[in-house]
Amino acid sequence: MAVSHKGAISFGLVHIPVGLYTATQDVDVRFNQLCKDDMSRVRYKKVCASCGKEINSSDIVKGFQYEPDKYVVVTDDEFERIKTEKDKSIQILHFCDLSSIRPIYYDKTYHAVPETGGEKAFELLRRAMRDENKVAIAKTVMGNSETLLCIIPTDDGILIETMFYAAEIKELPKEFTHPEVSDAELTMAKTLIGSMEKPFEPAAYKDEYQERLRDLIAKKIAGQEIVAPAAEQQGNVIDLMDALKASIEQAEPPAKPKRGRPKKGA
Structure with missing residues (x-):
């Protein structure tokens, strides 16, 4: 599995080199878009708005529009050049109780794995946090933005959750x-x-709709007719x-x- 991000958890004066690996994966059935007339694949092309020429990824640069039709270009090297050592590390800001964090703030989960030489410090941090029933709030720069993180100890490792900032959380759509x-x-x-x-047992839950979808595809490949399931009887208790x-x-x-x-x- 490819590493998604490399850095070092900064814990006081202790630095723990780690790699972050995505902890979840998409297993849904995926469909291609087809032209209904001849069943050919629908393709999307990147085209220059000025000359109409088709371009590839190597021809594209990042530009910030500061006035209508005026851009300043920033290169990948320049993005990296302005990062400080603090930006490159996973800086722990403070510790808190997991129960104090509303689930709405969580975004994406990563497994944190210690790099060579960081195993003992990694285990020390995991054990200490686990024994104290604490999680850590941290920050790092991932890509081109500073990301808020929650470091969560588990029985056998550490999970890192990327988090939304308060300004990114929407209010209730309406009062009730x-x-x-x-x-x-x-x-x-x-x-x-x-x-x-x-008790919660992860292996006990399956995406039943995806199973029916795969069954539908298998039946269509075999040329079988698709029949809708019988409607479930609903209670009339008011x-x-x-x-x-x-x-x-x-x-x-x-x-x-x-x-x-x-x-x-x-």
Whole structure:
């Protein structure tokens, strides 16, 4: 697996060289765009707006428009030249509780792997953070922007989450009311939650729609007709308490029959 970013976690005066590797992957079925008349692939070309000439990646430079139709060009070398040593490191700003961070701030997950010579310092940081139940908030420059990071210790490694800044988080699209709920309704809802509680097991969850999509493709290749699945029967419970009661009954496993004591002489 190719490394996505290299740097060093800066922890006080300790520097831990690490490589960041993407921790997730896209496994969705992908489709090509085709011309419906002859089923040929639709291609996209990069064309110069001035002369109409098709260009490739080596002909492209980055330009910032500071006035209409006026640009200043910045090269990749110049982007690197203005980076300080601090920018190149993953600078820990402070430590905090994981529970204090709203999930909306997380963007992308990376595995942090120590480079040669940094293993002991890496393990020391992981163990200390794990024992104290803390995560670290850090910053580094990735690409052409300073990125906010959350460093999270795990049982066997360290995860690094890129984060959004507060200015990047949108407000709620609209306000909504918070109606009063009765104690009985709240108790019933908590009972339903309790009846559905079980440990999180990642391997237990599958993308069922993607499985049906792959099955659809296989059937179309084989020339079979595609039939829509039968519609599921929906309940007609309207009252909230009735719906909660019915949900609890549905969630609870059937009671096992009690076994009586064997009769003497049997």
